[in-house]
Ligand SMILES: Nc1ncnc2c1ncn2[C@@H]1O[C@H](COP(=O)(O)OP(=O)(O)OP(=O)(O)O)[C@@H](O)[C@H]1O
């Protein structure tokens with residue numbers, strides 16, 4: 001190798017930018033790849049635009065159906081065999097209403113017939129009322145007797161002058177989506193049953209503990225008090241011991257009061273014995289005393305006759321609404337209103353506090369408002385939470401007075 005060879009790096013031959021032809025060697029005799037591709041396409045290209053449309057229609061998964069203005073089937077794509085099991089030949093030439101009687105469930109055939117009657121009628125109307133398209137879910141009957149849920153869309157193709165030339169229907173298989181919807185509905189109804197049962201069990205449990213506290217513990221405390229009174233009397237001559245017995249009596253009395261308070265907060269007997277209005281009046285007075293927030297109650301003079309579920313639901317909603325007033329509102333007043341009309345009892349709690357910015361509800365999971373809504377909906381009613389007219393918040397519950405068994409309804413769904 002010469003010295004010049006050593007000092008100069010060897011020159012690499014300059015590469016020409018690759019051409020598409022150079023990248024892929026031609027496989028068809030002599031010409032470029034692009035030309036070959038064109039030639040290959042030309043060999044299979046459909047003869048006409050009609051042919052292209054036929055190819056498209058025959059290769060989509062949906063069923064395409066074309067009717068003339070007399071509603072006679074003039075084209076049906078072969079996918080009808082795959083999706084519904086009918087042959088194209090058996091439907092071609094038939095009138096639409098003959099075919100839908102065979103291929104749709106009776107309810108859907110009635111829907112489709114009416115829709116087509118309306119569509120045909122609308123074709124004669126002015127341009128502003130012109131029929132554009134109709135989309136609905138229809139359940140088809142397959143040739144083997146099974147059914148298929150579809151989304152079916154009908155449009156009216158028109159000449160450039162706007163004259164209708166027939167109908168084009170596109171039928172899409174949505175059975176998978178329907179199955180998912182059904183499964184979702186089923187699990188929703190199961191969840192509703194579960195939450196209703198949880199609420200019922202919670203109420204039963206509260207009542208049971210309240211009863212035990214009242215009937216069992218209450219009776220035992222009374223017996224203890226009687227014993228202590230008699231002991232204190234017997235110890236009258238021994239002042240230090242007598243005073244110990246009296247102080248024990250005070251403790252038992254305070255214990256009795258505490259157990260009574262717990263029993264009442266679990267489930268006030270007054271709710272079952274005297275009714276919702278009295279129970280709410282009693283609770284409002286107690287709330288006012290404990291919180292210092294004034295709590296007037298406006299209610300009908302006669303106690304409305306309510307089902308147990310409705311009364312419990314209304315009472316618990318008022319309890320939670322007042323607890324919220326105390327915890328969050330800074331209000332000086334919470335006004336309760338109970339009214340009845342048309343077999344509905346309406347209970348509202350309005351405060352004059354800071355109110356609630358619904359866009360800024362805290363991220364932390366809170367169950368109060370959610371629980372109110374859930375309880376009301378299980379009792380067949382609803383709760384709405386709005387800004388109060390003046391300031392503050394208003395919780396409004398509308399509940400049916402005579403609750404039907406929503407469990408049976410939910411189970412039937
Ligand atoms: N009367 C009210 N005034 C102002 N804000 C309220 C009022 N009631 C509820 N809120 C707001 O709505 C939020 C949700 O209330 P919710 O009762 O669901 O939850 P919580 O009281 O925070 O917790 P939980 O009830 O689960 O113990 C509260 O955190 C509070 O910000």
Ligand SMILES: [Mg+2]
Nearest residue numbers: 323324368369
């Ligand atoms: Mg709360």
